[in-house]
Amino acid sequence: MTLSGGDHRTTAMREDSGVDAKSFEIPKRLIWEAWKRVAANQGGPGVDRESIELFRNRLARNLYALWNRMSSGSYFPQPVKEVLVPKGDGFRPLGIPTITDRVAQMAVKSMVEPGIDAIFHSSSFGYRPNKSAKQAVAQARRNCWRYDWVVDIDLKSFFDTIDHELLRRAVEKHVTEPWARLYIRRWLESPVQKQTGELVARDRGTPQGGVISPLLANLFLHYAFDRWVQTEHPEVPFERYADDVVCHCKTKQQAEKFLSVLRERLTACGLSLHPEKTRLVYCKDGRRREEHTHTKFDFLGFSFHARTVQDREGNLFTGFGPAVSQKALTRMSKAIKSMDLNRSTSLTLPELARRINPMVRGWVNYYGAFYPEPLKRFLIRIDLRLGRWARNKYKRLRGHKRQSWAWLKRLSGESRRGPACRHGWFNAPHGTGAREMGEASRQRHELRMLGRHNLRVEPYNLQRRRGHGSGLAGVAAAMRKRPRGPISNGNATTTRQATAPSSSYVSMMIIGSIITWTKDQLSLPQLNLAT
Numbered sequence: 001m002t003l004s005g006g007d008h009r010t011t012a013m014r015e016d017s018g019v020d021a022k023s024f025e026i027p028k029r030l031i032w033e034a035w036k037r038v039a040a041n042q043g044g045p046g047v048d049r050e051s052i053e054l055f056r057n058r059l060a061r062n063l064y065a066l067w068n069r070m071s072s073g074s075y076f077p078q079p080v081k082e083v084l085v086p087k088g089d090g091f092r093p094l095g096i097p098t099i100t101d102r103v104a105q106m107a108v109k110s111m112v113e114p115g116i117d118a119i120f121h122s123s124s125f126g127y128r129p130n131k132s133a134k135q136a137v138a139q140a141r142r143n144c145w146r147y148d149w150v151v152d153i154d155l156k157s158f159f160d161t162i163d164h165e166l167l168r169r170a171v172e173k174h175v176t177e178p179w180a181r182l183y184i185r186r187w188l189e190s191p192v193q194k195q196t197g198e199l200v201a202r203d204r205g206t207p208q209g210g211v212i213s214p215l216l217a218n219l220f221l222h223y224a225f226d227r228w229v230q231t232e233h234p235e236v237p238f239e240r241y242a243d244d245v246v247c248h249c250k251t252k253q254q255a256e257k258f259l260s261v262l263r264e265r266l267t268a269c270g271l272s273l274h275p276e277k278t279r280l281v282y283c284k285d286g287r288r289r290e291e292h293t294h295t296k297f298d299f300l301g302f303s304f305h306a307r308t309v310q311d312r313e314g315n316l317f318t319g320f321g322p323a324v325s326q327k328a329l330t331r332m333s334k335a336i337k338s339m340d341l342n343r344s345t346s347l348t349l350p351e352l353a354r355r356i357n358p359m360v361r362g363w364v365n366y367y368g369a370f371y372p373e374p375l376k377r378f379l380i381r382i383d384l385r386l387g388r389w390a391r392n393k394y395k396r397l398r399g400h401k402r403q404s405w406a407w408l409k410r411l412s413g414e415s416r417r418g419p420a421c422r423h424g425w426f427n428a429p430h431g432t433g434a435r436e437m438g439e440a441s442r443q444r445h446e447l448r449m450l451g452r453h454n455l456r457v458e459p460y461n462l463q464r465r466r467g468h469g470s471g472l473a474g475v476a477a478a479m480r481k482r483p484r485g486p487i488s489n490g491n492a493t494t495t496r497q498a499t500a501p502s503s504s505y506v507s508m509m510i511i512g513s514i515i516t517w518t519k520d521q522l523s524l525p526q527l528n529l530a531t
Contacts, residue, residue, distance in 0.1 A: 022071035024179035026107070031067045034106035035059070038099065038211070046098030047081045047193050055099045066100055070107075070179065077101045077186055079193040080207045093160070095192060095207020105187065105211035108180045116174050116219055121226040126242035127214035133300045134369050136239045137322055140246050140299055141370065143237050144283050144320050147248035149255040150304075152297040153262070154277035158243035159208040159217060163270035164188050167206075167220050174219070187212065204270070217242060224269040233258060239299075246299050255280050286318035301328040307371060323371040329378055332363060336381075342388035349411070352389070356382075383408075 038052075045051045055062055069075035080095035097105065117128055125136035144150065168185065175181050188206060191199045206213045221240065229236055229247070236258055238247040249255035259280065263273055282292035285306045296305035302322035309319040336356075344352060360382070367375045383405070390404040391397045397404045 023073045024071050024177075026067060026071045026179060028063075028067050030107050030110065031063055031070075031103065034103050034110060035063055037110075038102045038106050043102070044083075044096060045081075046096050046101065047079050048098050048100075050099055052099060062100065063103070066103060070104060070183070073179070073182065075104065075183065075186075077104070077183075077190045079191045079199055080210070082192050082194050083209070084195070092208070094209035095213075096209050097187075097207070097211070101187075102211050104183065108183055109212045109215055111177060112175050112180055113215055116215065119174065120218060120222055121230060121240075123238055124218060124222065124226055124240050126218060126240065126244075128218070133241055134366065136241045137300055137302050137370060140239045140304070141321055143239070143248040144304060147237070147250055148283055148288055149249040149252055150281040150283060150297060151247040151249065151255050151259055151262075152277070152279050152281050152294075152299075153245040153247065154274040155243045155245070155266070156272045156274040157205075158271065159213065160205040161271060162205050162217065162220050164204060166223075166269060167216060170219050170223055171216070184212070184216070188216075214242065220269075224266065224271065228265055232261075241300055244300060246297070252280065252282075283320045285320040288320075298325045298327065301325055301367065302370065321371055323374050324367040324378075328367065329374065332378060333381075335359065336385065341382075341385045342392055344389065345393040352386075 039056070042052060045054075066075070078098050078101060080097055083094045083096055084091040085094055086092075113129075120128065123139065125131045125133065167188070171181060171184055175184070187210065189202065191201050192207065193199055206216050221243070225245065226240065229238060236247050236249060236254075238245060240246075247255075247258065249258060259278070266272060279294050279297075280292075281294045281297045281304075282288070282290060283304075284290065284292065284295040296303060298304070299322070301324065303325035304320065304322050306318050307321055307323065308316055309321070310316055339356065341352070341356070344355075347355070360379070363375065364372075364379075386408060387401060387404045390408060391400070397407065
């Protein structure tokens with residue numbers, strides 16, 4: 001195989017002609033495919049400060065040198081760069097390998113993952129092909145309907161406390177390639193470079209942030225937890241996403257006994273439970289009315305607790321289900337606040353859309369899958385910021401809140417009629433060719449749209465209502481009086497809130513309706529108690 005070029009057009013030209021002179025037979029194509037996946041994932045530089053772009057500038061030389069060293073057994077990874085990311089009140093340490101080490105880890109992962117993934121438990125969802133966090137949340141919701149008690153498990157510093165000897169035994173059992181075993185051992189033993197420049201040797205743990213670390217962590221927990229529960233406690237269903245685990249029990253006595261033996265099992269494997277975050281939770285709702293200290297828990301960004309839902313006949317009752325957690329809402333609020341949308345008056349509407357659409361789209365696709373009412377209330381706050389942006393940008397809208405919201409709504413309506421917006425996401429006003437327009441043309445178009453819709457448009461259904469008044473308080477009061485309607489949300493069986501805003505109010509003006517919350521999308525699916 002020959003690698004030609006040193007720019008973005010670098011390609012693999014042909015397959016290996018032979019590697020008989022090397023200690024290990026590693027296909028060059030494997031290194032090439034690993035590089036493409038690493039480049040697609042992006043990521044920051046390691047201790048050598050070499051970025052993706054710098055690595056790409058000498059791509060053929062770098063990949064050949066890596067393949068040559070791995071094939072001859074002379075490849076040794078560089079230290080892992082420690083990066084501290086905020087987590088709650090403290091920081092979580094991440095280990096960032098160099099680009100070269102990431103390509104090597106990706107090559108090993110691509111080689112061994114299919115065989116290892118086949119042995120994993122069906123309730124293990126983290127970092128696996130064709131598995132997702134939403135599947136884990138959906139299964140946890142179904143099990144919370146069937147089981148009254150939840151054991152919310154939090155492993156203390158899991159990635160930093162993995163026993164190397166136990167992990168090596170699992171690797172030797174399932175990894176047959178000698179070179180893959182060799183390099184996995186070297187990655188586990190590579191030191192960590194602190195932010196002060198100090199090198200710290202490691203005899204436990206795998207860096208959280210490495211390419212192969214999630215696979216190794218899943219393999220370790222497969223034997224430490226999944227297989228143990230399956231053989232010793234088959235009556236206890238669970239959901240595990242990496243080190244986030246939720247188990248379900250019928251009674252409180254069963255949950256207490258399971259937690260006791262679980263502590264002993266994890267201690268034997270070199271792990272420990274967090275004393276404050278690990279707890280028993282009672283799934284209290286309309287039919288389960290016992291009292292307990294904890295009646296809610298968080299799992300993968302969702303908060304599980306009692307909520308008002310509706311059955312197929314339209315009767316309201318109290319159910320137990322997930323919705324976006326308060327911690328996730330706080331993170332999203334900080335992200336939106338840091339963008340300073342209302343003061344970004346130098347940006348045009350399409351530019352503002354391209355800036356925030358990917359982020360908001362991800363929130364809606366994930367957190368909107370189950371009981372989206374709390375998420376909708378958060379998105380309305382983005383609408384208010386966009387209204388402030390319009391009033392700050394255009395003099396004719398200053399002091400006119402309802403007119404600014406109406407202008408954004410009307411602009412979004414015209415945008416959605418365009419073929420580029422068939423999925424409801426704002427790109428540019430229909431018929432303007434805004435993607436090809438220059439800055440001056442875009443500004444002139446917005447001014448024309450402003451003059452066309454200003455003060456002559458129908459109010460945005462936020463007019464003063466009897467007993468509500470005006471302003472944000474009146475808007476909130478008007479929202480609570482909106483009618484409701486049932487929906488179907490694909491194959492996700494969820495519930496719907498008793499008071500959902502109608503489509504006339506929430507076409508969600510996120511950049512001219514980033515999300516088109518129609519009447520069918522605002523309410524939630526009815527709860528199927530038979531499943």
